[in-house]
Amino acid sequence: MTRQLELCEAAVRIALKLGASEAEAAVMGGTAMTVEVERGEVNASSCVTDRGLSVRAIFQGRIGFAYANRLTLQQASDVATLACRAAKASPPDEKWSSLPEPGRVPSVQGTFDQAIARVTADEMVEIVMTMTDSAARFDSRVLPAFGGASVVTRELAIANSRGIAVEDAGTVFTQSLGAMARSGSIVSPLCSEIELSRRFEPRSERVGLEAAKLAVSCLNIGPTEPGTFPVLFDQRALQDLLAFTFVPSVRGDMVQRGRSAYADKLGELVASEKLNILDDGILPYGLLSLRVDMEGVPRGRTPVIVRGELRSFLYDNYWAKIGGRESTGNAMRGGGPLRSPPYATTPRIEPTNLVVEAGDQSEETLIKDVKNGYYVRDVQGAHQSNPESGEFSVAAVPAFRIVGGEVRHAVRGAMVVGNTYDLVRRVRALGKESRQVGFLVAPQVIVDDVRIVAA
């Protein structure tokens, strides 16, 4: 057992001693080394270590939470005491059942790469230089504006009074570049390319080149035709559109609180029969794969949509117990409205790796298949969507016009409007190449009858 897990167990013991009926402690955090690009310059880098300890103490349904960012026995005791005090000041949650019980922990392939711990600052600088040089070399009109590379190691140790005592760790290697192109008075939008991997696999040349190519292609602007068209969506656009509408609607908490449009639709056809969507918490090399979730519950696979039919929602321990179900291992921590580190928040339900099953078409055939429509690489403003109604109204940036089965030119000022719950019903074709963007592992998809608004 590591010192981190020992600290968790100590904190649990202290909370119980102070009268808690149940207690859970978690140590989360890790290290990150980053080299940044700003305005085409590689001129800033950082190495940061941040770990913290949090305690949830329960006093007969009263739930207190506290955390601190130092890992000493004294801090563990202070945090446990603070959590107990918070619990006593809190009104009881009559829906509280209990903390999770231990389960069989699966093994997951490829979440940790030892090589990441050995990467030096000089190697990282070299990677970032290759990336910016590759972008700048492609075309003199390109400015590699923002981006960089980082190696991150994250650890997780959780213990609770019902017998959970688990640890896990993962690594992430990121290379990203946002490039702009400028020609006279025409400025491209910031065009980004990002490579995320569990392994240390430098592909800096490719990242730089792709960002630059995209930025330059945005200089060739043609007219935007408003109307209803088939649209080819890239993974990034898809991820954004799903994140703020579809994803909340398959969360168990949203379902049980009457906030999900899918609440009473289990077993019904809610999407195109071409769609299969799986939440895969143990996907080999998946960016969000781990053996356990952030309450220590074993991760697994949850089929969400099978041939268009809604099969299951995603749960953490709390909402699963309210609904009389098993947790699907989807408890996450960190982020939230104040962008907190993972140890500073209580669990909430989020997807792990949400996998949209790939189809069989190449990018080229997909474009041909669109015939007369648009190719939307990314969207802007998706976080302003209405999760309850599914309505969205976003700018398509960058986006291109497809005419006669060919990508003709970039468009500016185009908006994509509609409702995600209708959008998933109109998926016509799926590409064969999948990639992971954030939580989403998906191919490109063609959606029919998408409304494009333009001046």
Place this chain on the structure above:
Amino acid sequence: MSVADTLSSALGRAMDVRASYGEIRAQQTQSTAVAMRDGRVEALSQAVESGAGVRVLLGGAWGFSTSNSLKKGDLLKAVRNACRMAEATSRVVREPVKLADVRPVRGSVRVHVKVDHRSVDVSRKVGDLLELSKNCFSHDSRVRSVTVSYADLATDQTLVTSEGTSLEQEKLFAWNYAWITVKEGDRLASARDEIGAHGYELFETNSPDAIARRVVERAQNQLRAKPAKGGEYPCVLGTNVVGVLAHEAVGHICEADLTLAGSAIQGMLGENVASEVVTICDSALLSEGFGAIRYDDEGVPGERTVLIDKGVLVGLMHNRETAGKMEAKPTGNARAQDFRVPPLIRMRNTYFEAGDHAFEELLEGISFGYYLESFRGGQANLDGTFTVGIQNAFEISHGELGVPARNLGISGNTLATLREVEACGRGLELECGRCGKGQLMFQSSGGPPVRVRKILVGGTD
């Protein structure tokens, strides 16, 4: 030994002699957070955290590192790590970073609040949130769920630099967010409300019941709203939408780091970029705003920075690095979310200056258009493409407010849109909110209501 003395001594002992600048920014933060779902407290959270961020300029490159403890040994290690990172990057720097000169400051700054949230018992906070939650349910039986998130933070920050600055600053924030869902038949709708203050006067200016009424009314409007038409229409923007326009569409591209990266206004200082009724400022001086600061996180005094003056682009927001590069004066816009990250150029209180039109005059003569009352969120791209999601809108028909219009977004190009601004109304209303440029930052934005000749409305009708 005081915190400042410990920091100063660590910097003095461990900073590489080749470094041209170094700083340690230490903080201790006390926080309370309450997450309430449908009147149930999901968790009452309390925390005390401390740490220090170290930034070093060596060979023209930045190095940054942190320590979660303020013990001298840990601080020395963080300073050495920052130097090591700067050194690695300095080998490839083409244009060395040069900082604009500032006068070192010494002193201590406290925030004046009516009610210090640290002195308010947590049971009163829970009580206020319960009242807000209950009132939402009682105002309309169609309310299905109410989510309330409250947080308050009290930070004591000490900044020590190798140039002799030694500055203690207090930072106080109280923040509340409410989100409700309503259902009628099969139709779901939702509305949000976000408020902030520096102290617990938060719920004095906005009583829990006033918030409940406001957010319920917004959701009710959506239930009876009809779909908006898609296309270009004349619009009157409410004060909080004007704020998002000032922040997202104008503010971000006037942050000098983004301007230098090639934003849409690059090279346009001194040029006409908007109609002459448009004056936009970013000010550290409006004390009720979330962006009120005496000094920024580089120790530069906060000021009122005019970005656009009667249509002419006259200023940008700077930190010491961009000011050094552009031979400008730092404006006090360098702000960091916490010690874990270095400061970036961030907005403070960003707003349109008031004009002299009554609200009715703004509506006059519009045969068909939209009044965009409140927003759901906003986003901007460097090329000036902005989007604002609107949660509450009304049709304008023959100069009069008409029926509500459902969830819509507006989008456009900043410069094209600013040229279409026809008139500004009276007054200045600021709304406290959050901005996420990599790091989270509390800021405010606002203005008077504003009339725009045409704006692209992303409607489904």
